Amino acid sequence: MDLALDRGGNVRTDAGRRPLAARLHHKGLALTTRLAVEPILGTPFLSLADEREQWVLQNESEREAWRAEALDRIVRYAVRCVPAYAGLEPRLDHFPVVDKQTMIDRPDEFLSTRRDEHRVVWKHTGGSTGDPWNYPLDRRAWAEGYATQIYRFREFGVEYGDPKLLLGFPTSLGLNHKSRIRRLRFAVERTDVSLASIEVDGTRSLERAVQACDRHVRMWYGYASTIASMAAAVLDAARTLSGPPLIVTMAEPLWPAWHRDIVDAFGSTVVEEYGANDGGIMAHRCEAGNLHLADHQSLVEVLDDEDRACPPGQPGAIVVTNFHARHMPFIRYRVGDIGIEGTLNCDCGRAGRTLTAVTGRSGDFVLLPDGTQLVPATFFLPFNQVEGVRRWQIVQPDPRSLVVRVEPRASFNADEKKTILSWVRQRSKDQLDVRLSDDEPFELTSGGKHRIVIRHF
Numbered sequence: 001m002d003l004a005l006d007r008g009g010n011v012r013t014d015a016g017r018r019p020l021a022a023r024l025h026h027k028g029l030a031l032t033t034r035l036a037v038e039p040i041l042g043t044p045f046l047s048l049a050d051e052r053e054q055w056v057l058q059n060e061s062e063r064e065a066w067r068a069e070a071l072d073r074i075v076r077y078a079v080r081c082v083p084a085y086a087g088l089e090p091r092l093d094h095f096p097v098v099d100k101q102t103m104i105d106r107p108d109e110f111l112s113t114r115r116d117e118h119r120v121v122w123k124h125t126g127g128s129t130g131d132p133w134n135y136p137l138d139r140r141a142w143a144e145g146y147a148t149q150i151y152r153f154r155e156f157g158v159e160y161g162d163p164k165l166l167l168g169f170p171t172s173l174g175l176n177h178k179s180r181i182r183r184l185r186f187a188v189e190r191t192d193v194s195l196a197s198i199e200v201d202g203t204r205s206l207e208r209a210v211q212a213c214d215r216h217v218r219m220w221y222g223y224a225s226t227i228a229s230m231a232a233a234v235l236d237a238a239r240t241l242s243g244p245p246l247i248v249t250m251a252e253p254l255w256p257a258w259h260r261d262i263v264d265a266f267g268s269t270v271v272e273e274y275g276a277n278d279g280g281i282m283a284h285r286c287e288a289g290n291l292h293l294a295d296h297q298s299l300v301e302v303l304d305d306e307d308r309a310c311p312p313g314q315p316g317a318i319v320v321t322n323f324h325a326r327h328m329p330f331i332r333y334r335v336g337d338i339g340i341e342g343t344l345n346c347d348c349g350r351a352g353r354t355l356t357a358v359t360g361r362s363g364d365f366v367l368l369p370d371g372t373q374l375v376p377a378t379f380f381l382p383f384n385q386v387e388g389v390r391r392w393q394i395v396q397p398d399p400r401s402l403v404v405r406v407e408p409r410a411s412f413n414a415d416e417k418k419t420i421l422s423w424v425r426q427r428s429k430d431q432l433d434v435r436l437s438d439d440e441p442f443e444l445t446s447g448g449k450h451r452i453v454i455r456h457f
């Protein structure tokens, strides 16, 4: 991630200097949370955050041994207690890959026969992709995910209980169900919500940016496209605003052009989060460009069409096994995203497994007349290189044609247009009639997510 710079280009140094009142607030909040909130909720999320912060510092072999044991425990549990897995050999590679639809269709087979022993929270997913699902997640599994956020945000100078602003569409922020407990937690944690609608036009985005900056919180957490639109509006209006020390984007890939705009507009440290609640994945992108997975939460595999491990660099289906979900275990669960596995030894020095990219939803691909499927990653290169494109989308309206939609900056020129078109034509093996348009509106999912490859047939 980038260093936070102030308007004069100096590195911000406010992370370590807190007023006494703020330090006392944090101490008090931590104590109250441990003594009262955690026992009431039955989820030791803050204690777990401290524990996991230490866990990641262990050496590779200690962590791997811990993970192997956790994996062995969950597969043995599943064979013993989950009807769908009865009789299987307790080895992960003997388990079938399952997806959301399988679990929706046969719920009883995936629930544990000993589910009464595990307290759950009910989670909701998929509303934004038009495929909603309410599912039970062990409180312990939920706590692992929340703990990951707490200790990762801490790394960027944001403590548990620092004022936060959530920005985006309610579904992806998990706010579609009003819950008293959540409202209480938000009040205790000083989290504010500023909901965006799907429309991200310039005027509204600028208003939203001004209002968000006026709150003077320490962190924004929200949709990548919402915050990118706010940034674009600020830059277009040549306004000078001071953003929070940390901005974490979620729900959508953070494209390099969006990242640049957000840093330029708000001067904040910007971190991309990738997460899948169903299954239990949490990852944050480091300054070396890799998404660091929370290894204590789950095992993530990247698999090809025949459910074999993809070779490095090849995009495949992201499949997760949660170490902590018992009520309804998630084992080799296909989350529906396509990703590329990264290296174990990241240049940033952080330990553990990584993804280099999450490139879109499965099913998002261009289909050539010869049957070749082109996943979104095929098209990244020119868009990451040219300066003049703010956002883009590739649409295949019919089997023979392709439209490249771009939102240009003032600097977009003929050379850049040529670079993009020749790359897309070449990747499409000249089998499609390709045109570029800079004035068509983008298509979003029903939850307001920006998709980069859309096929209409």
Ligand SMILES: [Zn+2]
Residues within 6 Å of the ligand: 286, 287, 288, 289, 290, 292, 346, 347, 348, 349, 350
């Ligand atoms: Zn790294």
